[in-house]
Amino acid sequence: MAGENERGRREKWQRLGVQWLKMYFQLNHFIYNVEDWPIIRDDQCPQQSNRVDCGMFVLKYGEHLINGTNMDFQQNDIPRFRGEYAVKVIRKAKESENRIKKIQEECETYKQQIDLGVARQVFDEIPNPDRPIFAWNVLMNEHAKAGDPDRCLSLFKDMLEHGIRGNPHTFSCVLKCLASSGSVSEGASLHGYLVKSGFVAYIAVGNALIAFYSKRRRIDSALCLFEGMLERDVVSWNSIMSGCISNNLAEKAIGLLVKMRLSGIDADAMTVMCVSPACARTGFLCFGRAVHGYSIKSRFVEEANVGNSLIDMYGKCGDSDSAGRVFQCMHRRTAVSWTSMISTYTRDGRFDEAVDLFKRMEEEGVQPDAFAVSSILRACTLGGLLEHGRDVHDRIIRIGLESDRFVANALIDMYAKCGSVTDARVVFDRIASTTNDVVTWNTMIGGYSKNSLPNEALSLFGEMMRLQVKPNCVTIACVLPACASLSSLERGREVHSHALRIGCYSDKYVMNALMDMYAKSGALHHACALFDRMEAKDLISWTVIIAGYSMHGHGGQALMTFRAMRANAIEPNAASFLAILRACSHSGLIKEGQKFFAAMLEECKIEPETDHYSCMVDLLSRAGRLTEAYRFIESMAVKPNSSVCTLLLRGCQAHQDVKLAEKVAERIFELEPENVEHYMLLANIYAEAERWNATKKFIERLNQRKGSSKGCSWIEIRGKAQVFIDGDDKAHPESKKIRSLLESLGLKMAEDGWLMKRRHGFVKEEQESCGHSERSAIALGILNSRQRATVRVAKNTRVCGECHKFAKFVSKSHQREIVLRDSERFHRFVDGRCCCRR
């Protein structure tokens, strides 16, 4: 008697528990798929009974909401609710929008009330011995699907503690969770257990193990397991192929597909989805076409996901037209289809088409998700489409996606790269408090660096450290340019030490940025040391080091390095040619410069840009070959800008060719009427030729336009940058000491015969326009450092002739090495001489 009672109770619990769980999940499914009602017609998926059940449940629930009918769930309802009737009720429900709204509102409340916790409660109410394994599995699976692998795993542990051993379903699910959380060794020990208990013989378990090892980057173990399988089905092949692809063995994946066909296993739609990324990765377009053809023949293309992966494949193989054709022919397009197509156009530089596509997507009623908006934002970023970007931002706010971290990062990046750092910062501030995503910080810091706001970049980096957000290699690569543009050796060293701590020495972006920073901070030898140690030097590494030599006036070294680069079979690009041409112009290597300039177009098929022309003009002008330089400008394929002409004008000044100077100046004034430097330059030229009337005229024009002079110099004293504004020698707290030092230096210069010849009473004007802030910086450096220590100063404009002479003098009189970085290059003063030959 008691046994029967016991059995009855068990059955009741089992029924009840199962029913509850079922109801929970189906309701859940319903809530999240209200939009999908018509899809749940069972005549569309006759072989999938669970979807039918679900559809049935939805119907009952819909009826209950609309008509208040009884919600009782009876087994024999199932057949009656299939097919036509289902369609009818759905139509009825769709007829009245108000009612639908009501349903949706109710769903909202249910969404809050019913969650996995409730399911767990129901589950807990079932006494342990009565819990069917099925209930465990379902609950574990739901946790896994909800993206909570840890809960799933802890349930698994509970299960083991209760003495329940699990079945193949259990292990597939657990392995899936272990792939995303937990350690390799846990998975491996489970593997051991599965071998001992014989569960590995189940194909699904073997397949789950393959997926586990692949995701845990143990592709060798996965392959070994795969090879040893007694029985393989199409899922096994698909799993191992996608494992290979995600572990950079795309070629092997293609080989495996061939093997699979040879062993007589038919590909399914998933195979197409697995193997298309392999074609994309290898650029194996014709194989991709074959796969496409196969999927047309087997009608897999009709599945939206297959189409999506084909779009992606064509896009990544560089055939965006074919991608467009696949997109055009699709029966049903999901948000993924639109997103893939948008990214394809973006990759191809067809930004406007990407934007149109996004608009069409919305017109056709496809709600964009986080992926879709991220990819359209990327199109705006690369295309510099700030206004479209703002429109998208509005949409994002309305959809409620702004807090998604991927979306927010893309927004920050878009604003920063389109030149609106303030907008970027607004988005950053909105999310920075809720997330400590490194990418967010990196994007913002990089945005500041790219918009020439190095101080902001550095202070944000400091803030990040203070909040103990862990930086990664990208962070380092984003801050270093800020240090470089400030010539801030100390900050650069600090960041370098972070890089060492994190372990970025194999990251080539970081290495290149470090070398660049050291070169631009005047410590070329550090840059060279890193360069020599670097194993995989790429084009950027070589270019950085060539530019470094060039900046420091080591023309010969630059030439040697350029040759070494080509000997290492690395083809120069426009930037490396610019570096080598600058090296030639800084070191006065005319013949070499002309040779490189010619080689650029003839050998390497690179069209010279304005900067390349500038180097040539500079080279010729400095050498006094002024007519040649003028003819060169005339022959330029691109429109010469004012800075090209200014270089020639400087040449005219140095070689006292007033006539040509007038001709050139005419052109410059047209191009840049606001820049006072040009007027001053011409006035100086007249003064030197003793043409006083003309001089006066230009000084007047100069004074009329004199407005914002923005020159400044800075120096680092004990880790802090001290800034001196041109023409303002009173602002600094130590200005008194500085002035008296400068005065005594001035006297000594005069005594030693170093003072400049007063050039026809005109030097004063030049003094005013320069502002000489670099002198104050040098003086402060001398006052605040130990004897014979190098003084490193940076200036954001070109150093004037007087200050240059001043620095030469100080380097001799105080026996100090002075490194002065101006807007053009580095000047290294040692014992009264400078490396720039000026």
Added chain:
DNA sequence: ATAGGGTTAG
């Protein structure tokens, strides 16, 4: 009744 494989982004 429950499972194993895929696509879109920084």
